[in-house]
Amino acid sequence: MLNFLLAQAAPEGPPLQPLPHPALPEVFIPPAPIPVWIFIVCGLLLVAMLALVLWLLLRPRPPEAIPPKRPWVTAMTALRELSPLARFQPPGQTAGQISEILRQYFLVRYKIPAPFRTTQEIFHGDTIPSTSSRLHKYAPLADLWDGLSFAPVPASTDEAAELLARAITYLEEDRP
Numbered sequence: 001m002l003n004f005l006l007a008q009a010a011p012e013g014p015p016l017q018p019l020p021h022p023a024l025p026e027v028f029i030p031p032a033p034i035p036v037w038i039f040i041v042c043g044l045l046l047v048a049m050l051a052l053v054l055w056l057l058l059r060p061r062p063p064e065a066i067p068p069k070r071p072w073v074t075a076m077t078a079l080r081e082l083s084p085l086a087r088f089q090p091p092g093q094t095a096g097q098i099s100e101i102l103r104q105y106f107l108v109r110y111k112i113p114a115p116f117r118t119t120q121e122i123f124h125g126d127t128i129p130s131t132s133s134r135l136h137k138y139a140p141l142a143d144l145w146d147g148l149s150f151a152p153v154p155a156s157t158d159e160a161a162e163l164l165a166r167a168i169t170y171l172e173e174d175r176p
Contacts, residue, residue, distance in 0.1 A: 091155040124139075
């Protein structure tokens with residue numbers, strides 16, 4: 001038995017055979033299956049992509065930015081557009097349009113409800129706050145547009161053109 005154990009412990013052993021054994025037929029080994037976690041991750045990514053696409057398509061649009069109010073630009077543009085028309089319309093109508101343009105300007109710029117007040121209430125009452133001293137310079141202009149609009153004697157187109165020129169001059173002085 002000692003010989004047997006010594007033969008087993010000897011570094012020399014039977015000659016090694018090349019693998020696969022030449023006498024055996026070629027064995028087909030199927031490829032290893034794809035791990036399940038890969039399918040789970042791919043499914044989650046697909047669901048996340050679909051959710052992202054749906055969210056981008058169905059989300060509410062952000063509100064458009066409200067353009068800032070530019071009362072001076074609006075009033076000046078309206079007065080300049082009225083300038084060529086003033087020669088072909090009655091002076092009372094021109095004075096009324098100038099009054100409307102400037103009253104809207106007072107409303108937006110100075111927060112004074114000018115379209116809803118008479119000239120006397122705006123300029124000679126206590127409607128004007130003390131901080132709006134710039135608005136007091138429009139009082140003579142308001143008297144002129146009232147005179148053109150409500151005077152019993154018909155006014156001329158030259159007076160209406162003068163009123164328009166003075167309104168543009170006053171407005172340019174009031175540039176922010």
